[in-house]
Amino acid sequence: MRKIKQPLALYIHIPFCRRKCLYCDFLSYPGRKEMFPVYLKALELEMEQYLNSGLKVATIFIGGGTPTVLPAEAVTRILEKVRGLAEVLPGAEITIEANPGSVTKEQLALFLQAGINRLSLGAQSGQDTFLKALGRSHTVKEVEKTVVAARKSGFTNINLDLIYGLPGEMLDDWARTLKWAVSLGPQHLSCYGLQVEEGTPLARMVKEGRLTLPDDDEISEMFLLNTEFLPAAGYHQYEISNFARGGAKGTAMGYRCRHNLFYWKYRDYLGLGPDAYSCFSGNRWANLRDLDLYIKLLNEGKLPVAARERISKQQGMAEFIMLGLRLTEGPDPVIFKERWGKSLEAVLGSRALPLIDGGFLRQEQGTYQLTPEGMLVSNRVLTELLAPLL
Ligand code: SF4
Incomplete structure (x- = not known):
């Protein structure tokens, strides 16, 4: 590694x-x-x-x-x-x-x-x-x-x-x-x-x-x-x-x-053990959901990985926003710009406006936050907001 x-x-x-x-x-x-x-x-x-x-x-x-x-x-x-x-x-x-x-x-x-x-x-x-x-x-x-x-x-x-x-x-x-x-x-x-x-x-x-x-x-x-x-x-x-x-x-x-x-905050993490997930440097993988197989593979010198993927730029941006919106402070706009070279506003653009008007989303200091009403229907809000990226 x-x-x-x-x-x-x-x-x-x-x-x-x-x-x-x-x-x-x-x-x-x-x-x-x-x-x-x-x-x-x-x-x-x-x-x-x-x-x-x-x-x-x-x-x-x-x-x-x-x-x-x-x-x-x-x-x-x-x-x-x-x-x-x-x-x-x-x-x-x-x-x-x-x-x-x-x-x-x-x-x-x-x-x-x-x-x-x-x-x-x-x-x-x-x-x-x-x-x-x-x-x-x-x-x-x-x-x-x-x-x-x-x-x-x-x-x-x-x-x-x-x-x-x-x-x-x-x-x-x-x-x-x-x-x-x-x-x-x-x-x-x-x-x-x-x-x-x-x-x-x-x-x-x-x-x-x-x-x-x-x-x-x-x-x-x-x-x-x-x-x-x-x-x-x-x-x-x-x-x-x-x-x-x-x-x-x-x-x-x-x-x-x-x-x-x-x-x-979409930062790097490593998960060890069966069914653990890892994500860093744009790669993500999941370990096998089987204890015996997990043990067997490691004893044979192999990694117990079930699935692995490279995260695309679009996917990365969508996940950063999706996870960041779980936080009451919203996704960090400075880190977003550093990582993806675009502002949150440029990516979400006009899609956020009807959600702000509807009382589901707030725009503050270069970022977006879910209101309590937005949190209640967060899946719907995220689908509407991120449709072009998903
Ligand atoms: S059985 Fe599941 S929910 Fe119950 S303590 Fe164990 S891990 Fe937690």
Whole structure:
């Protein structure tokens, strides 16, 4: 691999969980503990293929799956291996995802020692009935206990993942979850609408009429509640679904997730592990979505890549704008001009005007931003805006 000068974001996928949640479409295997050592060996082989001493790593995100099903020592070894091969920049944001109730105080202390400085907890809901409906393996109490334990251990940057639009959930229920989450005092909140993925047990239950989901209007109300309630509680909305303390416009970065900002700002990232994605220097590839094949190929000295493409200029411009519009500040107009040699205005031109008139888009300081109404129908807005580039 050629030397990359710009710092990049590194994602490491751990494809194991205690058990499978009913809505889950991620590549994660319940159980399969016996695979941990062979998987970790394969992961190291993949690291050796990509990482080198010229590579600067600005953020690391250990996600899954549930990375904390691994012993803390294994996580420490993963990070040592990264540091041995590449340059992890001082002050790098290093996140680990954890499931409440499955992470111990000892693990938390070892994670901090290993340099992990951000904990992302899959809390999902503040009510046990909804956790049960999702097939989550933890309770609300366990989320509360884990947050307290993490803070006591020394974590000062905690994210809670939440899902709205759950089976049977009403606006009041979601309001209660938001209030509860804020009362725990995390630095960051991610609030995503439930996606019912084909082939999951949840999709089957919905199809069979055993579960009822809120309708589009109710979902919109829940989304709009996020954009009103969370900023009023001190969480700046910096992305459609993400809210951070101390990250208001014009101030320091606060607790925005630096790793995910690499994706939204269309900067280089490298993903390791099965089903991980990478994108840099105009190239993109996806790893195989199969654990056994991933391990086999790496042991044979081959890369476990399923698909690879060179990103065209048109495609690059469209993706930069599409991802940038997820951010409340919009796509960066200066970087856009540097990368593509044209201004955002020249590329979007008159296509933006009807969307601005319709109240879906705003134009400010050489860039464009989705309004809350635009965020609600972002797919439609993006299709109209980017049609000539797609
Ligand atoms: S914990 Fe996350 S990755 Fe694991 S089964 Fe549940 S949703 Fe999927």
